[in-house]
Amino acid sequence: MARLLPKLDGVFLQAVSEVAAVNLMYGCGAAGLPSMTFTSSPGFSLMLEGISYMIGAEVPGVFVDVMRGGPGLGNIAPEQSDIKLACRGLGHGNTHGIVLAPATPQEMLDFTFLAFELAFKYRNPTFVLCDGYLGQMTGRVQLPDALVDPGIPSWAVYGDRAHRRNLISSIQLSEADLEAHNVHLNEKYAAMSCDEQRADLYHCEDAEVLLVACNTPARMAKGAVRAARQAGVRAGLFRPQTLWPFPTRILEPLLAGVRRIVVVEASNGQLEDEMRLALSHAEVHGLPDILPVRHFGGVLPQQDEILEAVLRTAAPRSIS
Amino acid sequence: MARLLPKLDGVFLQAVSEVAAVNLMYGCGAAGLPSMTFTSSPGFSLMLEGISYMIGAEVPGVFVDVMRGGPGLGNIAPEQSDIKLACRGLGHGNTHGIVLAPATPQEMLDFTFLAFELAFKYRNPTFVLCDGYLGQMTGRVQLPDALVDPGIPSWAVYGDRAHRRNLISSIQLSEADLEAHNVHLNEKYAAMSCDEQRADLYHCEDAEVLLVACNTPARMAKGAVRAARQAGVRAGLFRPQTLWPFPTRILEPLLAGVRRIVVVEASNGQLEDEMRLALSHAEVHGLPDILPVRHFGGVLPQQDEILEAVLRTAAPRSIS
Amino acid sequence: MARLLPKLDGVFLQAVSEVAAVNLMYGCGAAGLPSMTFTSSPGFSLMLEGISYMIGAEVPGVFVDVMRGGPGLGNIAPEQSDIKLACRGLGHGNTHGIVLAPATPQEMLDFTFLAFELAFKYRNPTFVLCDGYLGQMTGRVQLPDALVDPGIPSWAVYGDRAHRRNLISSIQLSEADLEAHNVHLNEKYAAMSCDEQRADLYHCEDAEVLLVACNTPARMAKGAVRAARQAGVRAGLFRPQTLWPFPTRILEPLLAGVRRIVVVEASNGQLEDEMRLALSHAEVHGLPDILPVRHFGGVLPQQDEILEAVLRTAAPRSIS
């Protein structure tokens, strides 16, 4: 990035810490400039305070979190360890941001573009959550035909005369003012939740066993779907591309014929929890059996064990 | 604390930052010493990285988070803004810690004692989550009759000869080792989840409308229960004292006769989400109607509006 | 600078602290890039550790210190409070750097160019020391006709193939190695001391009273010289443009006919001490009487009191 950004009229900054990085982004975003940072799990948690400030002040920015094995320092292998942190723990407050989950190098590129678009559309940070495997993968991608200079938005606190009157403050010390600000933010989250659900469907139309997976584990799940179909089982893959909002609207219509959901993840049920919570809100009761395939610490679920879960006759309960 | 701790053979340390505070606690806990810190929402988010390290290294410690209005700096009025962060976003990893939610000064005291007991029992940080109202309240409390010096646990990295061989490392760089470590931690979370559910019940035995609330909002809810009973409605209050694990085992048997749950909270549905997720895992389907009473920014739900929700004939849907 | 530097193919970076700033400069300089920072007294002291590392690793860089009133935070008025720190206290070690002392906006510009030249010539940080008055002054300056791109020096640790083999380490842990490194550095300081003495002379050729002053106080001293000449006293102004090395070689030949030196400074004798120490090394004994005119805290010596010191018949001792 240090080499490439100047050619694109961009600036690369090496911050002295994660806390410094998020606050530099706060400043950039407040000035109306598109900015992004890259980090990995422990670094991401150090940015949460600043993200909460950005959400409160309605400042855009793009955060890429290449999730690693945890807890603590862990290792840099592909665990999906931060899903709940990104979807449920952004900042300390009642806050949300759109969380995109790419599964390929092309989606890494496309979702980053999309993340900027969404961040400025909603004036809210957007998150690209991928795993250590994707973070170290090289692949051929299709670049966009043209880049558009977004210009400086009218609300920006930019240093020229036109923007000098803008001042964004997240401090609403009176309880009534802060409640009103939260009501406004909640309406924004509701709009995001309604309009920005995204998912990729693979053989879902007639599926009796539905695999749910994202990031790299979705690639193994796809292989398992193909193998299951060859074995005569009507399997399909539901791959959420947004983890928050969880794409319930797309999922719900598929559930009628499904007798089992197999959630494949490199974490201890974080993706499953997002799905459960979303379905609970969607008043989807009478769920199919949910069967987990989980790994941790950088070990990825393998096609064979996924297939085994798809084909298993008796559906055991998930425990968590 | 600076004045009182020395009299109890304790040490008070003013850290230079939240990041410093959590790392001091990491050190104290690793040496087998009981340590605690107090913070408020944004400060808590800065501690998450360190908490993840402590959980990974199985180091005890007690964190008191006096939740404030958010997002960002917000104000110091009583919002329950960090429930999801404490229950779902501890550290970046697949981690959990027991979260206690006091509602009175006496519980503030008792749950702090309990938090130390649980932290050392499970060698895992424990969290006391209260709100800005409780944090600024004075009340008469019953002190324990005696304090027991816990001594230095056998596993501690203490600086004497007996403990010198202990060394705790959270770095398991190989994927297989890190997965095994996570399996071990998950078993510990499962044990906590099974054995440490706590709740306080008030007129729940015959309740047809069940109020669910914790911290200060539970006090207004209690008043509403009394008022509803006087109005002839069989209301009851289910007050979780542990937010993680959510006390589903205690809640579930009560639900048979309940036709409506009213979740009263000073947040936008964080407590409700914990309940929904726990009930989803408990395979409790066919939930009663769930009706929220929510406030933000330090505004607290008032008895009248809670009562109004209890008495309302048609149960509107919760939106989130 | 944030606006201007990009037009000159430069980069402006806002560091999060003085410690961060000096370490960013360490990195830039090691990569062979010209870099500079601006600070004011307390900030400068926080950079000393990094400066010591830069001198040890022979890394160039330009530091502009706009000296303020002290001690502590003081005020931002024109005291010459850091002369001894810049000339005698650079880093903790046995280190030196050339210290330039401009007196006009034009010299502010010219000495900054010169500072870069000297920093790269000697691979050593260079310092521009001015005062709060100069730091806030606007003046018309003559820009250079052309700027030369210095290119990347052969020794730089630059990220391309040609420079990849360079590695500069200041860690010489064995005593003998570290002594040899110090001998090398001392030879470099001796070369700077010999070749880089600079001073501006005003009516010094026949002076019987020699005023010594630098930075803004030199402007008042110049006025006093003119007034003294009108009063029939052969006064002159010796204005060191390098404070380290102190320009003894230029001063010494002037002293023969001088019966009194008046040191005019906005500090408590720091300039006088540099002169005394340099003259002691130059084995100039039998000094003329030295009479100080000193102010602090942002108060500047005024022409009248300087003139009074020039004209005073009996020369009192300086006390310090």
Next chain:
Amino acid sequence: MARLLPKLDGVFLQAVSEVAAVNLMYGCGAAGLPSMTFTSSPGFSLMLEGISYMIGAEVPGVFVDVMRGGPGLGNIAPEQSDIKLACRGLGHGNTHGIVLAPATPQEMLDFTFLAFELAFKYRNPTFVLCDGYLGQMTGRVQLPDALVDPGIPSWAVYGDRAHRRNLISSIQLSEADLEAHNVHLNEKYAAMSCDEQRADLYHCEDAEVLLVACNTPARMAKGAVRAARQAGVRAGLFRPQTLWPFPTRILEPLLAGVRRIVVVEASNGQLEDEMRLALSHAEVHGLPDILPVRHFGGVLPQQDEILEAVLRTAAPRSIS
């Protein structure tokens, strides 16, 4: 210290950085509590800003700097690398503090006691400057018979009713106020300079060759004095115990019969410079020849080479 201080009713604090350490000391000192810190060269330079604040606010404290080889990180072997920093570069302002230079474990102890006494007497930080050899030496020492609890001084900003009205501010933003504050501080430095000069004399009464040395090098110099006397040369050792103020009043009367001074130091002339500057102010002209014996990087001057310098017939010039 962590083990010993509690037994003496003291508190041991591990600061997260040198900047934190000096600011903790600022707070302790302002509260009237005796506090000290230990550091080594680069760490000391990071404390200069805080020391400047302490001097400005007239807050006592004791700093022990175990000087190491430099520049930069260097090594931890015994160089006397910080003499000029401690004597000429304290903080960025026109500031001074008493600098004590022990040569034995007993003096390490005694000078630390003395440093506290002087720090509170003058309400100014005091410095104990020793070298890496002394810092790692064990020796039998004579403890004091009794320790006196100094109590809380009347000026302290202590948290009880009696001291609540004290407020010390180093911010004198108006130039006239800040000048007046500097005049007051300068008077204090003058009093220290006059009353606190200390030196240890060994065979100085009839010396024709005077060795000047402090810290560990003074021990080699003492051996050289004995050897020189055996060789028939009247040598003596002048060992400054205060480096600032330099003990000129004790040195000056000894100089009458001295034809050569040999300055023995583990630095490139820092001790010699302090002596030269002090003698210049004392108007001691017509100095004896000054011959340096210098080493760096942790190499110590050895008795033989010192003796050789003492016995050398022709006195070469010192170069610096």
